[in-house]
Amino acid sequence: MLIGTAGSGKSSLTYTLSRWLEENGKFTGILNLDPGVRWLPYSPDIDIRDYINLDQIMMHYELGPNGALIASVDMMINYIKDLREEIRSLDCEYLLIDTPGQMELFAFRRVGPQVISKISEENMIILFLIDAMFTQKPSDFASALLLATSVQYRFLKPQINVISKADLLNQNIKEKIEEWIEDPETLKMEIISSEDTLQGNISQKIVDVISEEMFAEVIFTSAITGEGGDALLGRIERILGKTIIE
Secondary structure, eight states: OEEESTTSOHHHHHHHHHHHHHHTTOOEEEEEOOTTOSOOSSOOSEEGGGTOOHHHHHHHHTOOHHHHHHHHHHHGGGGHHHHHHHHHHHOOSEEEEEOOSSHHHHHSSTHHHHHHHHHOSSSOOEEEEEEGGGSSSHHHHHHHHHHHHHHHHHHOSOEEEEEEOGGGSOHHHHHHHHHHHHOHHHHHHHHHHHSOHHHHHHHHHHHHHSOHHHHHOEEEOOTTTOTTHHHHHHHHHHHHTSOOOO
């Protein structure tokens, strides 16, 4: 399951990851769980939009776009049986789940974890996308890791943190981020030296409460250049205990 803030590149990485898996001989399916998306870079094998029409919900319930999105996400639970049947019929080795762009509507409402638990009771891995543009300031990076921790707490599944759009970062910034990951104390020191007192104090506390697993391995990926493909597949291999890269 790919999850992340709006614009973090979930759909683009879903498409690229499906290609990486297919290139390694793995039959891969894609489930789109975003009822509000207008365009996708891939053709989903299973699509929640076949069951939920956002425009009809807006008209029927006299809701604006945000209210209709909330209602449509809550309605997903009504179609679990249909989705499970489609997944069984697809009979793929790997299923990629592209989640709604408004992450908070899915991850932090009750229905999100319910839907995921009923779709896959085991062997589910979360790929949490951190937009590269939110990694360059130490306080932004600390906030992103706190959000990643919150998502793992909500779903209680193995999680890989992925910095998406890595092609937008230069090598110096990547090395700095790697230093923060390897030694969180350096992240705290950067925060102290670069942020004002209140933000610095809060950010330091955030770093202290972030799970050690969040710093264990963060993978740089790019759906544009293909960066990070082998590293991401290798991490998935280790979690699942099965070979992907041939």
